Structure formats: C-alpha cells, structure tokens
Amino acid sequence: MASKLFAIIAGVGPGTGASVARRFAQQYPVALLARNPDNYKPIVNEINSSGGKAVGFSADVTDVKSIRNAFEEISKEFGNANLAAAVFNVGGGFVRKPFLEITQEDFDGAVAATSRGTFNFSQSTLPLLLKTASTNPEYPPTLIFTGATASVKGSANFSVFAAGKWAQRAFAQSLAREFGPQGIHVSHAVIDGVIDIPRTKEWKFDAPDAKISPDAIADAYWHLHTQPRTTFTFEIDIRPYVEKW
Amino acid sequence: MASKLFAIIAGVGPGTGASVARRFAQQYPVALLARNPDNYKPIVNEINSSGGKAVGFSADVTDVKSIRNAFEEISKEFGNANLAAAVFNVGGGFVRKPFLEITQEDFDGAVAATSRGTFNFSQSTLPLLLKTASTNPEYPPTLIFTGATASVKGSANFSVFAAGKWAQRAFAQSLAREFGPQGIHVSHAVIDGVIDIPRTKEWKFDAPDAKISPDAIADAYWHLHTQPRTTFTFEIDIRPYVEKW
C-alpha cells in the first residue's frame, strides 16, 4: 500500500525540512517544496541516491498562482498516489524590530506571507488528504504545521512575526476541529528554542547540546502521523532541556 | 488638563463604538473613525448636541494612505491636544464558512484586513501616545483592542476570522510588552458573546438579557484607561452570565 501514497513537505532547506523529508521518505515518496531549488536539491539527491524517491518543486506558497502551479506539477508526478501527509515547515517572516521601525514591507513579509502561505498550502492539500481518508490508509492523512515560541507568545519587538505565527496556529486549530471528524489529523508543533541547523552552527550556549535536533523533530512528526484517529494529538511543544520557558 | 487631551475611537457604528465614544466623550473630545460617515454621524451629533465634542473622520484602517490622511486631518483638528486614549474597535473580517469554500477574497477581507488595520492603527497612534506619556497625564495613555471569542479559539469554520483576530491579539500582547515600560497601557478585551446592538436586535435567546451591554463594555474600557501604570490590566474577558464557555 505504501507505494501508492506520498508525502509533501513545504519549506525544505538544510534544517528541519530536510530532516522531515528524510524521515517521511523512509516510508513514502516525497514531494519537496522550496522557493529556491538550491534549498531542496541536496536532500532530493540524498534521498534518491539512498534508495528513496524525492522530487523537488519550486514554489512560493504565499503566491496562489505559484502554489497552484506546483500542485499541478505534483499531480503529474505523483498523480496516481494518494497524499499521506503534508508538512508546512515554511519559515520566513522573521522580523525582530521595535514596532515603530516596522515597515509595510516587513508587515507584508511576516504577517501577510505567513498567514497566506498557511492558507494556500492548506487549501491545496486538504482536498487531497480528504481523498486519501476515504481509502482507509494505514495511518490517518496528516497535516502538520511547524510553529515557534512566537506562535504562543507575543514578545516585545516580535509583533509582526508573532502575528503571522498566531494566525498560522489559529488556522491549524480551526482546521483540526473541522477536518478531524473527517479523519484528517491536523497538528501544530511549537518549536521553542534554537534548532541545530547550519544557519545556527555558530550560535553558542552554555550547554554543548542546547539546540533542538531537527531529526528528533522529524521523529515527533512521524509519531504524530502514526497516531490512529482515535488518538490524535493536536499540539506538542518541543524545547531543549536547558531552555528557559 | 482634560481640555488638552483627546481620544480616538476607530470602528464607530451604532454598537460598541458608539458606547465607547459616548463614555470617553464624558472626559475628552473624541475623534471617531469609520469607513462610512453614516456610521459615525449619529453619535457625532449626539455627543456634540449634549455638550461634548466629537468629530468624525472617514478612513479605511486597512489602507495605509487612508489612515495617514485621516490622522493628518485629526492633527489639524486636535493638533494642540495630546492623545489620551485610542480604541480599535474595527470589526469586519467576519467569515463563517467551510474552509474549502473560502476564497482569496475572504482571506483578504479577514486575515489581511484585520491584521493590517491593527498594524496601521497602532503605528499611527503609538507615537502620539508616547508623546502624551511624557506630559505626566492623569491617566496613562491607553490603547485598547476589541477582540472576540475567535481571538482565543479557532473554531471549525472560523479559520480566516480567527486567524485575523489571533494576529490582532498577538500585536496587542507584543505592544503591551514593548510599550508598557514606556508608560503606555495596551489592553485587549475578549468579547465572548453577542453584543446587544441594533444588528442583533432580532437574535433571541432563552434568557431575556443574554446579550452583552455595549455601555458596560465602554465602562470596562474606561476603567482600564483609569488604571495607574503601577497596575495595568492587559486582558479582560467579557461575556453574558448565561454564556457557555
């Protein structure tokens, strides 16, 4: 049955996205989305050369035309398979500034883009997940959103970043309530800490292992995906053992 | 001193906005904003004819040019006074629909508009409130946002409405943390129930008094405004005694 299913991961770069892609590729062919092909190419190659199947697609999830095009291409590539899981891991929108220095462009890049990307991705994947639900798959079709500390706390100087992430979490919660009874597992992960990825390599903390493992995030997402529909988790928080919270 | 202060209320129609305007007009001249002059005219006339001072301004808070124009006009009209309080009571954005029927226009009208309106209004008022803070006013300069049940809960079929309101609450929380230490009182009210306004007149409940009094909301906002800076309330919830929650 697994050969007739596939997964989509949006927001694939050298960090969490790659780990999630690698984890889900153990079970499913994966479609990997990023704006810039340079972001998905290494992990696409890695998966394909190690016996899995991955295809990369260029898409800007904040642009409805771009995401529709990407899903048409995905359909051509994976069209006879059903969507088992979709992960929205698109970062972006990070702005840390005093509020009165924030520009309309900052607002557009944070609030508008994050919420619109969430909206577009959900509208593109949910019809496919619903179709899968009707096929009695081993695991309930799953839609997972990667959140952040700013998804649950509006800290000073994080206004537009938090607004975008709160909007995303509102979508996730509303979708969980609407599509749960239809057999779709919608989850939201609050990633509360620094992830150990190339971009944060130089960030030093007192403890040598103070950064979140992207592979362990991927394991958590995979666990969420395997939960039966009697036993859905909507939200998990994830943080390093030394994190203040 | 009161004569040198004024208040701005955005989102003034025949409901909460009018009550808030009426309450704050007992102490301050008020600038009342609405997209449609028909919305503010009755309360402007009522306040002016009963010994207060009110001026109406047409503005679309979701449009940065429109709100800048409105604040220039406000400055001409109230320029020698300091802003004592600003209330963002703009509704809009209400959409209740299955997620897969929601259009890009619904998204724009709910998420984008609500969050951008919140952003624009905050950017326009906070510099004025900061200036007031330096004048040692009787009550700390105050910025209040009117939220809803959907500000704290993403219910099924409320996705875009909730996303916009969660984004607004994120702004409020972030601004409270940034501007509180500068002496500005930022508050958010979760209005959890049906308000007793002309538009809801025909809505019947088992209890005859099951709807929230807009005048009592206004009293609560006024109480928030009078809190000294040693004793700020960020958030209140408001609901009828019979409300399920």
Added chain:
Amino acid sequence: MASKLFAIIAGVGPGTGASVARRFAQQYPVALLARNPDNYKPIVNEINSSGGKAVGFSADVTDVKSIRNAFEEISKEFGNANLAAAVFNVGGGFVRKPFLEITQEDFDGAVAATSRGTFNFSQSTLPLLLKTASTNPEYPPTLIFTGATASVKGSANFSVFAAGKWAQRAFAQSLAREFGPQGIHVSHAVIDGVIDIPRTKEWKFDAPDAKISPDAIADAYWHLHTQPRTTFTFEIDIRPYVEKW
C-alpha cells in the same frame, strides 16, 4: 437598599485586603476575616472611625469548623443584610524551594491549605450570594479570588505554591461556569508582580513605581462588582508597567 447589603473580605492584613475593605466599605458594611485579629484591627478601626462600618472576625479558612463558626458570628452581626460581595484574598502557602527539599508540612501549608480555604470560603459564601441574587440587587452578587503569577505558571521551585494557586483558579473557573447562569459574578485576578505593601517596602526595583498599588487592585475589584450580569469579566491580569512577562 445599600444599607441591607454587606460584603465579606477574607485575608485582611495591611496590604490588598485593607485596600479592598476600604473600597467596599464606601458602599457596604464589611465583615473582615483574618486568622490573627492584629491583622484586621487597624482597618476595622479606620473604617469605623471614618463613618463606615466594619467588624472583624478571627477565622482560619482552611479549617472548616473555624470558618463555620465565623460565618455564624457574621450571621448574628449582619444577619438581616444580604451578602453583596465576597473577596477571597487569603495569601499564605508561599513556598519557594527546590522540590526535593519540600516537606509534607510545606505541602500541607501550600497546596492543601490554599485549595481547602478556597473551597471552604466558596461553600460558605455562595448560598448567601444566591439568596442575594433573588433580591434583584443593584449589582450582581460577586465572588472574587486573588490569584498570582503562580496561578497561571508553574515555575521552577514554586511547585507547591503553584499547585495551590492553580487549584484555586480551577475552583474559580468552575464556579464561574456553574453560578454565572444563576446570576453570581465569579472572578479571578492574576496579580502578576509585587504589591506595594508594608511587607515589601524595602524591596527595591530600578523604577521607583514598580510595585502594584493595592488601592488600584481594590478599584479593579470594585469595577468587577459593578458589572451588570450581561457583561461579566471572569479574569483580569494586573501587573506593573515595568514587569517582565
């Protein structure tokens, strides 16, 4: 009508309790409870000598016999009046210790005492408040609990203190949902910061006015009491403008 109503404040010492007593005594005769008469005597004298009416009662709210005795005495003293408002401001239970150093006595003094005091006081006052509700009073009968930061956050080393305060907040929330529809206004205040009382006089902060005004807390409680039943606030948070949160 005011002459036939009275208020009860439990946990009256030289801080918030005294301020609340003073504020409610402007409208009602007040019954003031404390374990130690030395705690209520000064404010009882102050209120009585300034034209109000106050009577002190010794009671340990964590001891069901003690509180029943106190309410019998209250009934003798105020028996022909109806209970307009009851405020539970009993502190106690503060323990800040590494968890493995906490003793059974610490547990008893924090978790057990705080939750039992909350329970006992609620059971003693709610029947009286229900009776008042049937008399169509000017303001809905009100039951207010004073919470703390630890009511919403379980910080390291605050385990038993937080457990007691969370239990208290659970009671408040459950009672609000059960007795709200019966016309009783149940509220909970999260006091998030240091209150400016004799005991904290020597505590210094960067800002000269970094401590919460107990009189402003009392004003907030009074505002809660005056809300009509169409427009109940369950919870407010209160903190100084400079507080980190």
Added chain:
Amino acid sequence: MASKLFAIIAGVGPGTGASVARRFAQQYPVALLARNPDNYKPIVNEINSSGGKAVGFSADVTDVKSIRNAFEEISKEFGNANLAAAVFNVGGGFVRKPFLEITQEDFDGAVAATSRGTFNFSQSTLPLLLKTASTNPEYPPTLIFTGATASVKGSANFSVFAAGKWAQRAFAQSLAREFGPQGIHVSHAVIDGVIDIPRTKEWKFDAPDAKISPDAIADAYWHLHTQPRTTFTFEIDIRPYVEKW
C-alpha cells in the same frame, strides 16, 4: 544496558495503566503500583508469561507511608537497576456534582488525594531519575503524568476534580522547569476524551471508534520517553478525531 534499567507505572488497572505497562515492558522490567492487587495482577501475569518482567506492588500514593514502603520494596526487587521512566497514571478523584453538594470527603478524595499523590510519587521517583541521568542512558530519564480535560478546563460541576488535576499539572510544569536542565524529561498528557477500557465498554457514541485507544496513549508515552534531551516535549493533548473541543 536495558537489563540494568527499569520502569515504574503507578495507577495500573485494566485500562491505560496496563497498556503503558505492556509498552514499557517491551524494553524494561516494570514495577506496577496499584492500591488493590487485583488491579495489577492480570497485567503482571501477562507480561511475565510473555517473556517480560513485571512485579506488582500495593500502594496508596496519597499516603506517604504507603508509598515509602512500596519504594523500599521496589528497591529490594530492582535495586541494582536504574529507573528509566516513571509514569503517574493514578486516576481517582473523579467527582461530578453541583458545588454546594460537595462534601469535605469529596474534597479530600479529589483535590487533596490527587495533588498529594502527585507530590509523593514525584518525590519518590525524582531522586532515582536523577541518579539515572548521571549514567548517560540511551533515553533521558522520564516522568510522565496522565492528565485529563479537567486538567485545563474547570467546567461546571467539576470543581474538585478540576482543582486536583490543575494542581497536578502545576506540579508537572514546575518539575519540568526544575528538572529539565538536570536532564530529566517531565511530561504531561491531556487526555481529552473517553478511553476505550473495560469500564467504558458500554458507553456508546455516534462513531464506532470514538474512544481513545489506551495502546496508542502508551505509544505516545513511549515516544516521549525516546526523545533526546535536546528535544523535549512537555505537553501533548490526545483526543478522538470526533471529539468536540
């Protein structure tokens, strides 16, 4: 290494406790606690007869002497092994009654017992878990609490049950913050729905699979246990796909 580790599960009956015992027994010998030996005997026998190791212990976690005795016996039985994981799954305390009908005995059985059981179990297991942390085990030593809907919501008529569960969650959160930096993984699960156990067999819902799978709860707990310390989840919620929330 696994042979030198063991797990403790408190609150073992024919439901979640048995499933958790079965799951953890796949990796570790398990010590199973219940007040009544009839509750642990079937699962003890099942595990032992299928190649695992389980030992049952009679203990009342709300009684400090009883739990100390039990841990002395555990020490004799498993003393040369380190504690890998401890799960507090003690139910009890369920009371659903109008508040004014609740007795002191109800209070004792719900609030006092639940919070004291949580406290006692934590004080007994944390020193053992700390010792394990120093041995560099494969998985971080773990302490998991089973919560309920009432852990996060104080519904009408659930006052004492909610108060006990909120107190438990406060403990869990405080312990997570204190012992996380010491390498202990403390987690809390909000089980929001009816679990499919013998006691609920007759409870019928519209959907045939509307009850939570205790085995899937056990899988979630096992996943929590396997998280590396860089990537701890403090809280998960678990509910059936058809649950209203």
